[in-house]
Amino acid sequence: MDTPLLDLGYLQEISQNDNTYMYEVINLFLDTVPKSLETLDQLIRETDDFDSIQRRAHSLKSSSNVIKVRGMYDNVAQIDQLARSKTGKDEMITRITETLAVFNEALPLIKAERKKNKPAK
DSSP states (O other): OOOEEEOOOOHHHHHHHHHHHHHHHHHHHHHHHHHHHHHHHHHHHHOOOOOHHHHHHHHHHHHHHHHHHTTTHHHHHHHHHHHHHOOOHHHHHHHHHHHHHHHHHHHHHHHHHHHHHOOOO
């Protein structure tokens, strides 16, 4: 069975399908994760600052465990581990490239879920 591109099961569970709560979490995710991924990509490609790479990857793990984009959690967790051991720049580049591609594919779905859960005024 293929893993879905976007899995909101955990968010639905913790929110008890409360649309306002889901909207707020998705909105926060969209406000922080794209920029954080971009920063992580830059750090990996342009620096050897393994401590900053590790901190950024570590912070992305929790977000990617609530709103699940296929492979994102595993990739940032592996980047976190590699940065802790101060090795594996090539693997980090492969993993961040894959993560960005899948995240960008999932982005319209995430935005649609935010719109669907937007509270009525």
